[in-house]
Amino acid sequence: MATAKSTAWAAPSRWRSPRATQPTAPDRWAARLSLAIPALAASTALLSLAFGLSGEAALMRGLTLLVAACPCALSLALPLVQMRAAQAGAARGMRLRDPDAFAALAHLGSIVFDKTGTLTTGHPQVAELRPAAGFGEDRLLELAARAETGISHPIARAIVAAHGAEAGQGGRRLPRGAEGEDEAGRIIEIGSAGQPDDLGRTWLAVRRDGREVGRIALADTLRPEAPDILDGLRAAGIPLHMATGDGAPAAMALARRLGLPADAVSHDCTPAQKAELLRRLPRPIAFVGDGVNDGPALAAADCGISVAQAHSAAAQTAAVVVTRGGLTRVAEAIALSRRMGRIARQNLVLALVYNALMLPAAAFGMIGPAMAAAAMLASSVSVVLNSQRLTDRPAGRPTAPVSDPGRDLFRPRNEAQGIEGSR
Secondary structure: OOOOOOOOOOOOOOOOOHHHHOOOHHHHHHHHHHHHHHHHHHHHHHHHHHOOOOHHHHHHHHHHHHHHOOOHHHHHHHHHHHHHHHHHHHHOOEEEOOHHHHHHHHHOOEEEEEHHHHHEEEEEEEEEEEEOOOOOHHHHHHHHHHHHOOOOOHHHHHHHHHHOOOOOOOOEEEOOEEEEEOOOOOEEEEEEOOOOOOOOOEEEEEEEOOEEEEEEEEEEEEOOOHHHHHHHHHHOOOOEEEEOOOOHHHHHHHHHHHOOOHHHEEOOOOHHHHHHHHHOOOOOEEEEEOOHHHHHHHHHOOEEEEOOOOOHHHHHHOOEEEOOOOOHHHHHHHHHHHHHHHHHHHHHHHHHHHHHHHHHHHHOOOOOHHHHHHHHHHHHHHHHHHHHHHHHOOOOOOEOOOOOOOOEOOOOOOOOOOOOOOO
């Protein structure tokens, strides 16, 4: 029987290692049984003749063993449950591209999260306004919006959104800022006001005709589900880390909000340094990212996970591609991998118990060919039905990847979600 993996798994990217194409242990055992069964059947027939059975009876006993020993159930044990996992993942907004990498999620030694676009939305918002003397917050926002209107940039969109509408005739993008005009034709300029503050917020200075009229703080927005997901993973005993190309203020500000200790945060990382970090952490290891600069780390991880709206380069490299649902799908992927592993082991036990019972029964003439065929079919059906259980569970909240199967990966958290941290 063929042992190729289900086509429900997408072809691995050329960036990834070819580990997904390697034969699994059940595949190897099935191949060995396929070679050993004819020899075993022939030996059974010859021994039956030697012990005085007629030629017809000896041949029938050998054929019975040949039918009973078909390794169908063993060959189906793992690929079938992998196919069901791929279907369950697709229903929950996950595309599973590498079955071996996905299986590693069941027993993680650590998990590393990218910051911008993964733990945060990647879209800055106005966090604070500090108008100069003689200016109000509304006037400061209006002047800033006049310089940023019509510019396709995340900072420009954040300022215009905070103002509530576009203003003026439109601004012009500068190499390190933007400029526009107020209603009297005076030049408005927006540029950096220095390094991020202790909260990781980026400050912009707004000037009119060279005079500063105020400052605006921008902060990336924490994904609302991030605290709950990280709390659940931490409670499940999985060590958590964060790696980011941002500087220390922005990284540490977000880490404090998420309860990550300083030694679990790596900041100012290049793409190569993110991949190098994975080599120093306990394995198996998962990396969760979204950007093209996360590609090396996604490929270096035992299981790379790209979040929804990730760059196409990240999605091509990841073993698990989240298409919708945010970080919640990371927790569900771990739970699904755990459940897949349990059912796969149950399938193997069913297949092995069948062979352990049927082979001696066939060899000693306790069953006939019809009974052997029925038993062989029943063993395959039992594996199919057991695998079906993987998709029977509702696609809502996942079970925890811990010893208590009834515990959720995340628990309720009622703390207010503010705006903090930088890109």
